[in-house]
Amino acid sequence: MSAEPHATLPPVRLPSDAELARDALAAPLFARAVRLARWAGPDTRVHIGGELIAAQLPGAIASLGLDAADEEAPVLASQAWRVAVDTGLVDVSEPDDDNGDEEPGTAVPGEDLALVTGGAPGEVLDLWLAALDTVLADAAVPDLDGLVDALDAGGEIDFDQLDWNPRREADFLDGVLANLYLLTAAEHGASHGPVPLPVLAASMVIPEDMSEPTDAVLEQVSEAMMRLDDQFRQLEPIGLVEFRPVDEALMTEADDEELAAGPVPGGAADDEDVSRYGMVRLTPLGLYGIRARMLEAGVVAPAVGELADKGADALLDAVSGYPEGAAQAEMEQWLTGRELPAAVAELLAAARGADEGGPLRRLRCQQALAPAGPEAEPAVRAVLDDPELGGLARVWLSERGAADVPAPDGAMVFWLTVDTIAAQLAADGETAELPLLMETLTAHHTGFFDQVWRVEHPATAYVLEAMGRMHPDKKAAKEARKAAFKARSRPS
Known part of the structure; x- marks a missing residue:
C-alpha cells in the first residue's frame, strides 16, 4: 500500500483477533471461497492460471447454493474460485502446455484449508488478508469493455489507448482507503x-x-x-x-x-x-485489513492495547501523541493486570524530565492515575518533595480528600502552572478553552507575572508568549509579553 514510510497515524481500537477471525469467516466472498475449496476434488479441472473450465462452473454454482438461472451466479463463483486459488485454499496443478497436450489441469483442497477450522485466529486472518489482496487487485481494474480494441498487433494491451495505468489505479484506491482509515481513526476506533x-x-x-x-x-x-x-x-x-x-x-x-x-x-x-x-x-475487519497493509508499507499505525507489555517510559512517550480518549484507553489497558503500587511508581518515574516532552508526559501520567484507588497513595506520597512531580502528587491527593497533604510553596505553584499550560499547548494547541485556563491559573496570584518569569522551567518563556497572545484580559496579556521578554533575556 502506497504511503509515506515514516508517517504516523492516530491510534485505532480493534476487536480481538478471535472476533476479527469470526468476521473474516463470515464475509460472503471468503465463505464462498472456503466452500469451493471443500468442493474441489480429483475431478476438478482448470485452465492455465487455475481458472475453472466452463464445464465445471455449474457444479461450482450448485455447491454455493446459487441459482443457476441468475446471470450473476457464474461471476460470483468465478470470483470465489479465484480467491480460493490465490489464498492457497486450493492447490492447482496447471496443464502442461509445452508438449501440446490439451488436457486441463487439476485442483484439490490445499493444506491451508485446514486452518479455517483448526488454525489460530491470526492464521485465519492471514488467509483473509491474502483474499483481500486479490479483491483489491480486481477492484483496481476498470471496466474493460474496450479491451479488445486496445489489443495491439502482437496481442498485448495498449494501455495508452485504453487510458488505464495499473499503478495509478492501485494508488488511487490505496489513497481512498487511507483517507477512509484516517476518518475512522479520527473517531478513535471502528x-x-x-x-x-x-x-x-x-x-x-x-x-x-x-x-x-x-x-x-x-x-x-x-x-x-x-x-x-x-x-x-x-x-x-x-x-x-x-x-x-x-x-x-x-x-x-x-x-x-x-x-x-x-x-x-x-x-x-x-x-x-x-x-x-x-x-x-x-468495518472493524476492514480497519484491521487496511492497518495491516499500512504497517507492511512502513506506516506507523498504532492500535490501542499494543503497549500493554511495554514499560511506562514507552507508554507515556507514545500516548503523548494520542488524542485524549485513545490515550486514556491505552493507559487503562496498561494498568490492567499490573500490581498497582509498582505500576504507579513506574509511571511517576517515567513522567520526570526537563525535555520538551516532559509536560505532556506528566499530563498523561496524571490522567493515568486518575482512576487509581487508595493502593496508589504510598507511591504518590513518595514524590511529594520531587520538584517536578510534587505538584501533581498534591493535586491527586487533594482530589481524594487525603489527610496531611502539605501546602505547596510559591515556587512549586508557579512551576506547576507553567508545566500545566505547556502540557495543554502540547496536547491540543491553542484551543478556545485555554484562555479560560490561563485566567483561572493566574487570577489568584497577585503579581503573578512579576514572579513567574523567574521559574526554572524550560517552557517558561514559551508559555508566557502564549499567554501574551491568548490571555482574555488585555492588561494581563501585556504583562505576560513583558515577562516572556524577561524570561528570554535571563542568563542561562
Missing part, C-alpha cells in the same frame, strides 16, 4: 459514521488550496465517485466495508456537477439526500 462517496472522491481530486472547485474539477469528482461506487461494490463482499451504492435513479436525474456537489460539506443537503449519493464505512 465505530464511526458512514462517509458520503463524493466526500471521498473530492478528497482525492480537489486540491487543498482550491477554495471553489471549477466545473472541470467537479466533473472529475463525479467520475471518481462513480468509479468508487463500482469499487466498493466489489469490496463489500470480502467484509472490508459496509456500503450503500449510489441511487441509480439519481444518476439519471443529475448531471456531473450536481452529482459531485450535492453532499460535499457546505452544501444544503439533508441526510436522505446525502445517502442517495452513496455512503461507505470501514
Whole structure:
C-alpha cells in the first residue's frame, strides 16, 4: 500500500483477533471461497492460471447454493474460485502446455484449508488478508469493455489507448482507503459514521488550496465517485466495508456537477439526500485489513492495547501523541493486570524530565492515575518533595480528600502552572478553552507575572508568549509579553 514510510497515524481500537477471525469467516466472498475449496476434488479441472473450465462452473454454482438461472451466479463463483486459488485454499496443478497436450489441469483442497477450522485466529486472518489482496487487485481494474480494441498487433494491451495505468489505479484506491482509515481513526476506533462517496472522491481530486472547485474539477469528482461506487461494490463482499451504492435513479436525474456537489460539506443537503449519493464505512475487519497493509508499507499505525507489555517510559512517550480518549484507553489497558503500587511508581518515574516532552508526559501520567484507588497513595506520597512531580502528587491527593497533604510553596505553584499550560499547548494547541485556563491559573496570584518569569522551567518563556497572545484580559496579556521578554533575556 502506497504511503509515506515514516508517517504516523492516530491510534485505532480493534476487536480481538478471535472476533476479527469470526468476521473474516463470515464475509460472503471468503465463505464462498472456503466452500469451493471443500468442493474441489480429483475431478476438478482448470485452465492455465487455475481458472475453472466452463464445464465445471455449474457444479461450482450448485455447491454455493446459487441459482443457476441468475446471470450473476457464474461471476460470483468465478470470483470465489479465484480467491480460493490465490489464498492457497486450493492447490492447482496447471496443464502442461509445452508438449501440446490439451488436457486441463487439476485442483484439490490445499493444506491451508485446514486452518479455517483448526488454525489460530491470526492464521485465519492471514488467509483473509491474502483474499483481500486479490479483491483489491480486481477492484483496481476498470471496466474493460474496450479491451479488445486496445489489443495491439502482437496481442498485448495498449494501455495508452485504453487510458488505464495499473499503478495509478492501485494508488488511487490505496489513497481512498487511507483517507477512509484516517476518518475512522479520527473517531478513535471502528465505530464511526458512514462517509458520503463524493466526500471521498473530492478528497482525492480537489486540491487543498482550491477554495471553489471549477466545473472541470467537479466533473472529475463525479467520475471518481462513480468509479468508487463500482469499487466498493466489489469490496463489500470480502467484509472490508459496509456500503450503500449510489441511487441509480439519481444518476439519471443529475448531471456531473450536481452529482459531485450535492453532499460535499457546505452544501444544503439533508441526510436522505446525502445517502442517495452513496455512503461507505470501514468495518472493524476492514480497519484491521487496511492497518495491516499500512504497517507492511512502513506506516506507523498504532492500535490501542499494543503497549500493554511495554514499560511506562514507552507508554507515556507514545500516548503523548494520542488524542485524549485513545490515550486514556491505552493507559487503562496498561494498568490492567499490573500490581498497582509498582505500576504507579513506574509511571511517576517515567513522567520526570526537563525535555520538551516532559509536560505532556506528566499530563498523561496524571490522567493515568486518575482512576487509581487508595493502593496508589504510598507511591504518590513518595514524590511529594520531587520538584517536578510534587505538584501533581498534591493535586491527586487533594482530589481524594487525603489527610496531611502539605501546602505547596510559591515556587512549586508557579512551576506547576507553567508545566500545566505547556502540557495543554502540547496536547491540543491553542484551543478556545485555554484562555479560560490561563485566567483561572493566574487570577489568584497577585503579581503573578512579576514572579513567574523567574521559574526554572524550560517552557517558561514559551508559555508566557502564549499567554501574551491568548490571555482574555488585555492588561494581563501585556504583562505576560513583558515577562516572556524577561524570561528570554535571563542568563542561562
